[in-house]
Amino acid sequence: MDGRVGLRASRRAAPTPRVAVRSSPRQRARVREQEPVVSAMSGSGLGKENKAGSSTPLRHRPNAFSELDNATPRVMLRKIIQNQPQVSPLALQTVQLEETEDARPEPPSQRTSSTVELQLPDLVPEDASVTTFRMTRKRKKLSISEFERAADKRLPQNQAHSTLDSTLVRSLRMSVGSVMAPDTVEKRGLLRRPQNHKAIDIAAFEGGVEQNMLQIKAQDYLVDLQTSSMTGTTTIRTDAEVVLNNTELFVEPQLGEQNLLAVEPQLSDSKTSAQRSNTSYPAHEKARLEGLVSRVSTDERRTLRFSEKDLITDHEHVDGITQKTPAKEGEDEQDHSQQNDPMEQFSESEEMAGTTEHHADAEYSEHSEKKLSRKAVSQLTAAQDAGVEMEMTPSEGGVAEGTEHQDSPKAELQMAGSPGGHSPASYSLKKSGAKPLKEAVEQTGEIERGTITGVLDAAEEEATDDESDIEDHESEEISMKTPMFVHAAAYRPHPVLSPPHPVKSASPELPPQPVRAKPVPKSSGAAQRKTREPEIASSLIKQIFSHYVKTPVTRDAYKIVEKCSERYFKQISSDLEAYSQHAGRKTVEMADVELLMRRQGLVTDKMPLHVLVERHLPLEYRKLLIPIAVSGNKVIPCK
Amino acid sequence: GSEAAGGEQRELLIQRLRAAVHYTTGCLCQDVAEDKGVLFSKQTVAAISEITFRQCENFARDLEMFARHAKRSTITSEDVKLLARRSNSLLKYITQKSDELASSNME
Numbered sequence: 001m002d003g004r005v006g007l008r009a010s011r012r013a014a015p016t017p018r019v020a021v022r023s024s025p026r027q028r029a030r031v032r033e034q035e036p037v038v039s040a041m042s043g044s045g046l047g048k049e050n051k052a053g054s055s056t057p058l059r060h061r062p063n064a065f066s067e068l069d070n071a072t073p074r075v076m077l078r079k080i081i082q083n084q085p086q087v088s089p090l091a092l093q094t095v096q097l098e099e100t101e102d103a104r105p106e107p108p109s110q111r112t113s114s115t116v117e118l119q120l121p122d123l124v125p126e127d128a129s130v131t132t133f134r135m136t137r138k139r140k141k142l143s144i145s146e147f148e149r150a151a152d153k154r155l156p157q158n159q160a161h162s163t164l165d166s167t168l169v170r171s172l173r174m175s176v177g178s179v180m181a182p183d184t185v186e187k188r189g190l191l192r193r194p195q196n197h198k199a200i201d202i203a204a205f206e207g208g209v210e211q212n213m214l215q216i217k218a219q220d221y222l223v224d225l226q227t228s229s230m231t232g233t234t235t236i237r238t239d240a241e242v243v244l245n246n247t248e249l250f251v252e253p254q255l256g257e258q259n260l261l262a263v264e265p266q267l268s269d270s271k272t273s274a275q276r277s278n279t280s281y282p283a284h285e286k287a288r289l290e291g292l293v294s295r296v297s298t299d300e301r302r303t304l305r306f307s308e309k310d311l312i313t314d315h316e317h318v319d320g321i322t323q324k325t326p327a328k329e330g331e332d333e334q335d336h337s338q339q340n341d342p343m344e345q346f347s348e349s350e351e352m353a354g355t356t357e358h359h360a361d362a363e364y365s366e367h368s369e370k371k372l373s374r375k376a377v378s379q380l381t382a383a384q385d386a387g388v389e390m391e392m393t394p395s396e397g398g399v400a401e402g403t404e405h406q407d408s409p410k411a412e413l414q415m416a417g418s419p420g421g422h423s424p425a426s427y428s429l430k431k432s433g434a435k436p437l438k439e440a441v442e443q444t445g446e447i448e449r450g451t452i453t454g455v456l457d458a459a460e461e462e463a464t465d466d467e468s469d470i471e472d473h474e475s476e477e478i479s480m481k482t483p484m485f486v487h488a489a490a491y492r493p494h495p496v497l498s499p500p501h502p503v504k505s506a507s508p509e510l511p512p513q514p515v516r517a518k519p520v521p522k523s524s525g526a527a528q529r530k531t532r533e534p535e536i537a538s539s540l541i542k543q544i545f546s547h548y549v550k551t552p553v554t555r556d557a558y559k560i561v562e563k564c565s566e567r568y569f570k571q572i573s574s575d576l577e578a579y580s581q582h583a584g585r586k587t588v589e590m591a592d593v594e595l596l597m598r599r600q601g602l603v604t605d606k607m608p609l610h611v612l613v614e615r616h617l618p619l620e621y622r623k624l625l626i627p628i629a630v631s632g633n634k635v636i637p638c639k
Numbered sequence: 640g641s642e643a644a645g646g647e648q649r650e651l652l653i654q655r656l657r658a659a660v661h662y663t664t665g666c667l668c669q670d671v672a673e674d675k676g677v678l679f680s681k682q683t684v685a686a687i688s689e690i691t692f693r694q695c696e697n698f699a700r701d702l703e704m705f706a707r708h709a710k711r712s713t714i715t716s717e718d719v720k721l722l723a724r725r726s727n728s729l730l731k732y733i734t735q736k737s738d739e740l741a742s743s744n745m746e
Contacts, residue, residue, distance in 0.1 A: 582705060599701060
C-alpha cells in the first residue's frame with residue numbers, strides 16, 4: 001500500500017522507462033494519457049505493470065519480460081490502455097493472472113488488488129491443482145495468454161470508466177466489478193450447459209417418445225404376429241404401452257414418466273376418454289409388454305399431461321400402422337373395460353404409493369419382454385401390476401408377488417384365453433406379469449432387486465441396475481446418489497434390455513465398491529438385432545488403468561486389460577451368485593462378498609473386512625458399511 | 640504345561656499327517672512314473688506333497704467357511720461342490736460321483 005501511495009505521488013514525474021520501473025509503470029497505468037511506449041523493454045515492463053496495476057515489486061519483472069516480443073499480450077494491453085483513458089478490469093485481472101501464475105511473491109497485504117488476485121485462482125481453472133485423472137489440464141496454462149488477447153478484444157469500451165486516479169479505488173472497483181464482468185465476458189464459453197436443460201427436455205423427449213412409439217409399433221407388429229395365436233384376451237391398453245415397451249429398463253425417469261403417464265390415463269378414468277378409444281388399438285399393443293408399467297416413476301404425476309398428448313398422437317400412429325384383428329379388438333374392449341375398473345382403483349393407490357414398485361416392475365418387465373409367451377399376459381397385467389405393486393409394501397411386495405407368480409405362467413395364458421374369466425384372469429395376469437418380472441430380476445442379479453426395492457430414488461434404481469447392465473458410465477467414483485442427468489445421459493434410447501443376461505454374466509455390484517454403471521445394451525426396436533452383453537465402458541478402464549500405471553499404454557494393451565477385467569468380473573459375479581445360492585438366498589449380500597474376498601485372500605484373519613473398507617472406500621460408503629463407526633459410541637446390540 | 644504339551648501334540652500330529660501325505664504322494668508319483676516312463680526326483684515329490692498339504696489346509700478353511708455361510712455346522716457335499724467350482728472338469732467329476740453315491744444310497 002505504501003508503495004502505491006508513493007507511486008501515485010510520483011506519478012507526475014516524467015518517468016523514464018527503465019529508471020523508475022517501480023513507479024512509472026504504475027503511474028502510467030493510472031494516467032489518462034499515457035506516453036507512448038518508448039522501448040520494448042519498458043513497454044513490456046509497463047505493459048506488465050499496467051495490467052497489474054499493483055504494487056508488486058517489479059524488480060524481477062523487467063528482467064523477466066525484457067526479452068519478450070513487442071507483440072506480447074502485455075504490450076498489446078498496455079497499448080490499449082495507453083490509448084484509452086480507461087483501464088480495463090480485464091487487464092487488471094489478466095495481469096494478476098499472470099502474476100499468480102508466474103510468481104506469487106506479492107504479499108497480499110501490499111495491494112488492494114490482492115483480493116482480486118486471490119480470487120482469480122477461483123475464477124480461472126486452476127492449473128496448479130493437477131488432478132491425476134485430468135492430464136490435459138496443463139494446456140490451460142498456455143491458453144491464458146490467448147485468452148487474454150481474446151478477452152481484450154472483446155472488452156467493452158466503457159468498462160474502464162475509471163476516471164478515478166486512485167489506484168485503490170480503481171482496484172477496488174475492478175476487484176468488485178471485474179469479478180463479475182469478466183465472468184460474463186470471459187467465461188461465457190465456460191457457462192454450464194445444463195442451464196438450458198429443462199427447456200430442451202420436454203420437447204426433445206416428446207420427440208424421442210414419438211420415435212420410440214414408431215419403433216415400438218414396428219416391433220409390436222412383429223410381436224403381435226407371434227402372440228396373436230396366444231391369448232386373445234390380453235388387451236393392450238394404450239399406445240402408450242407400446243411406447244413403454246420399447247423403452248429401456250433404465251430409461252431416464254422423464255421417459256419413464258411419460259410412458260407411465262401414457263399408461264396411467266388408462267388406469268384412471270379421470271385421465272382421458274381417449275384411452276377408451278384405444279380399445280381398438282390394444283390389439284397390436286397386446287404384444288406390448290410389461291414395459292408399460294416399467295415407466296412408472298416418481299414424476300409420473302407431472303408428466304401426466306404429456307402422456308395424454310402422446311396417447312393421442314400415438315393413437316394416430318397406431319391406426320396407421322397396425323390394424324389388428326377386429327375380433328381381438330372386440331375382446332380387447334372387454335378386457336380393457338374390465339381392466340379399467342381394477343386399474344382405477346389402483347390408479348389412486350399408484351399415485352399415492354411410491355414408485356419403486358413401478359420402477360421395479362418396469363425393469364422386470366423389461367426383462368421379461370423377451371418372454372413372448374408372457375407378453376400378452378404381461379401387457380394386460382402391466383398396469384395392473386403397477387397398481388397391485390403399489391398396494392403392497394414397497395420393497396417386499398414386488399418380491400413376494402414375483403415369487404408367487406412363479407408358478408403361473410401357463411396359468412396366465414390359459415386364463416387369458418378365457419374371456420369369461422376376465423377379472424380373475426386379470427388378477428392372475430397381474431401376478432404373472434410380476435412373475436416374469438421376478439424371473440427377469442433374478443436372472444439379472446439379486447443385488448439389483450435388493451437395491452431397487454430398497455431405493456426410492458429412481459435415479460438410484462437406475463444406477464444400481466445399470467451397474468450390472470450398463471456401459472459407458474464413467475462413474476466409478478460416483479456415489480450412489482448420482483444426479484439424474486448423469487443417468488439420463490447414459491440411458492438414452494435403450495430399448496428392451498437383453499434378457500440374455502445369462503445368469504453368469506450378470507455382474508452384481510459388490511456392495512462395498514462404488515457404483516459401476518454400465519450402459520444397457522442397445523437393440524433397435526425395429527429389428528431385434530443381436531443384443532450385446534453389458535460391458536464396462538472402455539474409457540473408464542483406460543482412465544483407471546492409466547492412472548495407476550503412470551506410463552503410456554498402447555491401445556492393444558488396453559484391449560487386453562479390458563478382456564481381463566471382463567473375464568474377472570464375469571468370474572466373480574458367477575461366484576457371488578453361487579455363494580448366495582449356497583446360502584439359500586436370492587440376493588447377493590455383503591456376506592457373500594466377504595466370503596468371496598476371503599477366498600481371494602484379501603480378507604484374512606489378520607485383515608478384517610472393515611479395515612479394507614476404511615482403507616479403500618470413500619467416507620460415504622464407510623458410513624454405510626460400518627455403522628458402528630458413526631454411532632458415536634452408542635452401540636445397542638440387536639437380539 | 641498342558642497347553643504346551645497340547646501344542647506339541649498338535650505339532651506332532653501335523654507332522655505325522657504331513658508324512659502320510661508325503662508317502663501317498665510318493666506312491667502316486669511312482670505309479671505315474673511307471674505309466675508315463677518318466678522319473679520323479681525327490682525334491683519334486685517333496686514339493687508336490689507340501690503343496691498338497693497346504694492346499695488341504697486351505698480347503699478345510701474354505702469348507703468350514705462355506706458351511707458357516709449356509710448357516711450349517713456340518714460340511715456337506717454341497718460345500719465341496721462349491722469349492723470345486725473353479726475347475727469345470729473337477730466339478731463335473733465330483734457332481735457325477737456325488738450323484739452316484741446318492742443313487743447308491745437310495746438303493
